[in-house]
Amino acid sequence: MLTGSLSVDTGKRAGDEVVQLYVKHEKSALEHPAEELRGFKRIALQPGETKTVEIPLAASSLGYWDTNKQSFVVEPGKLELRVGASSADIRLNKSISIIN
Numbered sequence: 001m002l003t004g005s006l007s008v009d010t011g012k013r014a015g016d017e018v019v020q021l022y023v024k025h026e027k028s029a030l031e032h033p034a035e036e037l038r039g040f041k042r043i044a045l046q047p048g049e050t051k052t053v054e055i056p057l058a059a060s061s062l063g064y065w066d067t068n069k070q071s072f073v074v075e076p077g078k079l080e081l082r083v084g085a086s087s088a089d090i091r092l093n094k095s096i097s098i099i100n
Helices: none
Strands: 002-008 015-026 034-046 050-055 063-068 071-074 077-086 089-097
Touching: 002 071, 034 050
Parallel strands: none
Antiparallel strands: 002 050, 015 034, 015 077, 063 071, 077 089
């Protein structure tokens, strides 16, 4: 799980923000979108408030259907986890490696 203080309400009014988790596959043997939305969480913030947000990401959710094996398979390799208010507003990056 990737955690961090990502959301800060810098305005004078309370508000909501949707924190989004994206996955980007690096050097995959398979074709993937440039980045994939894998989770999100709506949070309420008071003026000046900072919150830590946790968005679970199970390794099994990164799998693809292998027709030869007739099962889901998680491809080993590097992934970049990206968190922000949108795909154009990324505020936290973390690279991880999947090892089988």
